[in-house]
Amino acid sequence: MITDVLPGGNAAEKNLKPGDVIVEIDLEEVRSPDDVAKLVEKAKDEDYRVVTLLVFRQGKSDFEWVAVRLDNS
Amino acid sequence: MTQVTIPLHRTPPVVRFLIAAPLLLAVLALSSVAQARGAPDSFADLVDKLLPTVVNISTTQTVEQGRGTEEFEEFFREFFERRGGGGGGEPAPRRRQNSLGSGFIIDRTGYIVTNHHVIAGADEISVRLADDTTLEATIVGSDEKTDLALLKVESPTPLPAARWGQSEDTRIGDWVIAIGNPLGLGGTVTAGIVSALQRDINAGPYDDFIQTDAAINKGNSGGPMFNIKGQVIGINSAIFSPSGGSIGIGFAIPSALAENIVLQLRDHGAVRRGWLGVRIQHVTDELAEGLRLDSARGALVASVSPGGPAEAAGVKQGDVILEFNGRPVPKYRNLSRMVAETPVGRDVAVVVWRKGKEVKLKVELGELKDEAAVAALPEETPGGTESGDVEALGLKLATITPELRSALSWTRRPTAS
Numbered sequence: 059m060i061t062d063v064l065p066g067g068n069a070a071e072k073n074l075k076p077g078d079v080i081v082e083i084d085l086e087e088v089r090s091p092d093d094v095a096k097l098v099e100k101a102k103d104e105d106y107r108v109v110t111l112l113v114f115r116q117g118k119s120d121f122e123w124v125a126v127r128l129d130n131s
Numbered sequence: 132m133t134q135v136t137i138p139l140h141r142t143p144p145v146v147r148f149l150i151a152a153p154l155l156l157a158v159l160a161l162s163s164v165a166q167a168r169g170a171p172d173s174f175a176d177l178v179d180k181l182l183p184t185v186v187n188i189s190t191t192q193t194v195e196q197g198r199g200t201e202e203f204e205e206f207f208r209e210f211f212e213r214r215g216g217g218g219g220g221e222p223a224p225r226r227r228q229n230s231l232g233s234g235f236i237i238d239r240t241g242y243i244v245t246n247h248h249v250i251a252g253a254d255e256i257s258v259r260l261a262d263d264t265t266l267e268a269t270i271v272g273s274d275e276k277t278d279l280a281l282l283k284v285e286s287p288t289p290l291p292a293a294r295w296g297q298s299e300d301t302r303i304g305d306w307v308i309a310i311g312n313p314l315g316l317g318g319t320v321t322a323g324i325v326s327a328l329q330r331d332i333n334a335g336p337y338d339d340f341i342q343t344d345a346a347i348n349k350g351n352s353g354g355p356m357f358n359i360k361g362q363v364i365g366i367n368s369a370i371f372s373p374s375g376g377s378i379g380i381g382f383a384i385p386s387a388l389a390e391n392i393v394l395q396l397r398d399h400g401a402v403r404r405g406w407l408g409v410r411i412q413h414v415t416d417e418l419a420e421g422l423r424l425d426s427a428r429g430a431l432v433a434s435v436s437p438g439g440p441a442e443a444a445g446v447k448q449g450d451v452i453l454e455f456n457g458r459p460v461p462k463y464r465n466l467s468r469m470v471a472e473t474p475v476g477r478d479v480a481v482v483v484w485r486k487g488k489e490v491k492l493k494v495e496l497g498e499l500k501d502e503a504a505v506a507a508l509p510e511e512t513p514g515g516t517e518s519g520d521v522e523a524l525g526l527k528l529a530t531i532t533p534e535l536r537s538a539l540s541w542t543r544r545p546t547a548s
Contacts, residue, residue: 059531067525079531084421085449085486091528098524109524110421112449120410121434121448125417126524 068127074113081121082112102128174308177361178320183261184293185310185354187317188232188245188268188282190253233311233354234258234282235363237393239289241266243282244393245353246368247273250280258284261318272396276335278368279389280353281396293355296362298341298385301325309345309367309381311354321346323379329465332382334369337468340382341365347381356383365389391472405473406499407446408439413463414451422451423487429453430463432483444494446483453489454482470496 060078063070080088083097084106101109111124232249236242243258250256256268266284273280284290305325313319323345330340343356347367356365365383372378395402411430419427429451435442446452452460456479460466473479475498483490 059529060526061529062527064525064527069525074526080528082449090530094524094526094528106421108417108421110418122412123418123431123433123449125415125421127417128524 068129072124072126074124074126075115075117077116079114079116080111081114084110085112098128171306174320174322177357177359178308178310181293181308181310181355181357181361182318182320183291184236185261185318186234186236186243187259187312187315188234188243188249188353189257189259190230190232190250191255191257192230192252193254231312231315231350232352233350233367235310235353235355236290236292237295237363239292241284241286241290242271242393242397243268243284244355244366244389245280245282246366247275247278247280248368249353250282251275256282258282259317260290272400272402274392274396274402277337277384277388277392277402278335279366279384279392279396281393293357293363294361295386295390296358296360296364298364298387301328301341301358301364301385303328306359307341307343307345307364307383308357308359309343309347309351309354309383310357311347311351311367313346313348313350315350319351323381326380330382331464332369332371334382337388337471338464339385339388339468340369341385343381343383344379345381346377346379348377349375351381362386388468388472403475404471404499405475405477405479405496406440407466407470407494408436408441408497409446409452410434410436411452411463411466422449422484424451424484428462429460429484430466440494440497444481444492446481446492446494447485449485450490451484452481453484454480456480471499 060069060074060076060080062076063074080094082088083094084101086097088094088097098109106128108125108127111126113122113124114120115122230249230253232245234243234245234249237244250270250273256270257265258268259265264286266286268282268284271281271283303325307323307325309321309323311319323343325341326344327342330342331338332340334340341356341364343365345356347370351367352369354367355363356367358364364386366386366389367381367383369382370377371380371382392402409430410433412433414422414424414427414429414431416427418431419425422431432441432446432448432450432452435446435448452466454460455466455469456473458469460469473496475496477496479494479496481492481494483492
């Protein structure tokens, strides 16, 4: 679950909000923040510039796919 | 909506003056964009035949006194300006009793097409034909979502009827003629071109308007937009206007959508819309990249309705619907219309993009009912435990509480694939 969104970050740009839940990344289910970190690293290793998040938006009570650019750091 | 694109480089060396039929001129207008100055000599011969198919519609509505607070009236004034019609001349209606609109005869036995908003809430509807005969009309059916209505008048003699054209063959730049009853001036003919196609102006879920610069004003609502062959390719329904008058930005419901709706209204008195049972979203360039799709197209499945037709057919969350019923889905909004246009109960071929591959599925369409209640999750943010930052995304994360997780699994069907 997202607890904080860094202002000006790539996620903030996509209007992700605290309380939103990341359910999948690149069609793989995530169960913990660790999973998220791993899948993001994996995407980077594979030279992808974008990860696709399946997010459960609590405000809307529905799912939404969000593509977030990865920082090249 | 695939269209053959004709190259525009074959520019004639000189501007030709056309004395011949307007049909030829439409061809010239397309092939000489750089010199597109020529107007047809006259639309008179064409309009002559079309005028008797267009009618004026006036409605009477009893408005209870005391309901119209100023705020309420202001709301309606804005509404009418946005929808571009329904009303007569005055910019600010006050407890309006009458309103004016347009329509056209689509069947010699007296079926008349107009906008839903022209007749919504009316107690009495009267139709004035081009020869000034006035007839009482009854509502056969009316569909708010597409803003279309079908009326019936009883006439002792067959009436002159307009014919449907193919809005799908219409191209930007084609001549169009609008006939209607602007500000109560019945039988007003205006001409222009198709300025744009497939416009979404947030009027409803199936927006797919033909935009024109032909002057359309209040009272034109429900009137036909003809092509140069004299066929109805649209129903003039809305304008954008800061002033309330025409600024050359008018919108017509395409005949491809209207014809099907009108048939359903005639046969069933209501519209039965196909239902797929998915919630879809727009495929942005970034999502296309993330989903390894070659270009931003199709409709991305955000969720699948449990027990719906899509679920039964094996459509999964994360699928991108690329083709529906043998036609490509260029943008997600197109899909709603394509589904709504397809008869209930039909088996439809669907092509989805799933994990880097195209997958072919067959869906038996259900019928769209009023939206089912969505199981709502608690609005408040339950506390998380173990936290972690994912800098690359600009996020701080926590593991979700078991309560929320169980709520989620309840909402979300397993998507084992």
